[in-house]
Amino acid sequence: MKILHQLGHNCNWGLDTHFDNEIGDGFIFTAYSFDCAKMGQTISRRKSADYLPLSMIDLQFYGNKNSTGGKLATYPFHPINNRRDKTSVGGIEKIQAAVTYQQRLGFKKIIIPFFYLEEQNLNKTIKLISRINKNVRLTHGYEYYMTIPFANESIKNEEYVELLLQAITDINIEFDGYYIVCDSNPGYKKKVSVDFNYYTNLLKVFATLNKQGFKTIHGYANWDAIVFNALTNIDFVSIGTFENLRNFNITRFTEKISGGPSDGWYYSEKLMNFIKAKDLTQFRNTGTLDMIRNDRNAFSDIILDESFAWSTQKPDVHKNYLLAISRFYERMRAQKDIKKRASYVLEKVYKARELYERLATDHKVFLMDESSDYHLDTWAAFIQRNILM
Structure with a gap:
């Protein structure tokens, strides 16, 4: 298990703790917080030669063309730009462009972005993953991690999880592994979930992928990742500063929301x-x-x-x-x-x-x-x- 800083607002805190205090093994940059042109440049006094070999980037296609906020629109291939560009190319082409962008920057571990689709669209989700697997060029010399975003209602649905796992562990899958993000929906005045179905099914996801030989990244991990890492082998687990870097929520990518005041x-x-x-x-x-x-x-x-x-x-x-x-x-x-x-x-x-x-x-x-x-x-x-x- 390697520990990755999920970087967003005030990214210098994560960068500093790694380079100055030897905390963590690398980084996951988040497109929401980083301008497209900034990636590959000096960030918070850290040169690209220092951070790029240790890094990945989550390009956050979750909201598809309904995405909003942050720096997402600075990425020309991001589907957020579909609303303004009537001649926009299709989803597979945008995903290919996202992969090529990471390769050109020098990332060796490539996170293939994916859209969040509602639970009732499972068949569409499976077909799209299959199309990406067949049509996105996965050239040698890189590791490829397909993004799988789970909504809270999806991860608690045993049948949904089982059918999706069957599809993403198919013998024809070319991906090296999966980047798993999940909305745990902790509930009122809670920071982590107490729902047994959430723990049961998300553990099943990680354990099944591990048994089938796929590497896994637990993105936006909260400290309840302790439970999953206690019971199976996960290759990468993220740690984050602010709560929106430890608790995946699709709403953040489709609506403008802000956190409330807190002393910490x-x-x-x-x-x-x-x-x-x-x-x-x-x-x-x-x-x-x-x-x-x-x-x-x-x-x-x-x-x-x-x-x-x-x-x-x-x-x-x-x-x-x-x-x-x-x-x-x-x-x-x-x-x-x-x-x-x-x-x-x-x-x-x-x-x-x-x-x-x-x-x-x-x-x-x-x-x-x-x-x-x-x-x-x-x-x-x-x-x-x-x-x-």
Whole structure:
């Protein structure tokens, strides 16, 4: 498992943590945030010779001609330009142009962009993937990863997932692997899903592709990727700063939406969760801050200092997460045996749950909503069930 920074707004934070702090193994640039002409140039003081060999780019065709926002229109082959260009070429030609663009820039791992299609259009999805497989030129010297975007209703539909997997693992498929992005739809006042169908079916996607010899990239991965990586081998997992880089949502590419105000969040390895900045007051008042503090993490020490003025726009808030989650993944990938890795993660989940209980019982620290342990029972049950299978 290699760890890739999903880069978007304030990309310098991800670039800096890699080059200055040795966090992560590479990058996934997102077209929404990067001008077409900028790619291959110096970005945030980093020369192309430094970042390109470690990088991929997600050209984000998800919204097709209904796409909107960001820098997408700067890519002449992006379907967002279909609305203005009545002579526009078809979808396969645009996908081929996207592949050629990546090759010319010097990317060695090519993400083949794909459109998001509604669940009822499964047959159309399968036929289009087959056409791409047959008609897009996959020249030697590159690895090709076909994009598969899952809507929340699609990933929870067992029949949909099964039929799609049959198609994308067909013996005639030429792709080296798949770039998987999935809308987990965490729900109200939650940051990760607690839906068993989401975990079951997305694990099936990764596990099946792995067994069939395809490489996989988990794009827009949230920290619930811990669960999937505990139970199967995923070749690349992304880490991101802002939530829109950790939680895929098709709406972002078809509607203009903005995030609400936030002072920021503290990611605690020991609680396996993000804690609201304002909730840290409880820990200070009860002398329990060290119980959730990330060890050997300079960014954690900075933001837990009482004088720190919290803001989600401050890089150390995000760098704490990037360092903490990447270290956890590194410890996971050191466990080559799947059952041992799953047991290691399960033990961490139990310890996190016990820490929540101890904080509440012994110290009267009560955490609500996103800061609570709402997800840990689901994670424990899911991992335990799959260890026994």
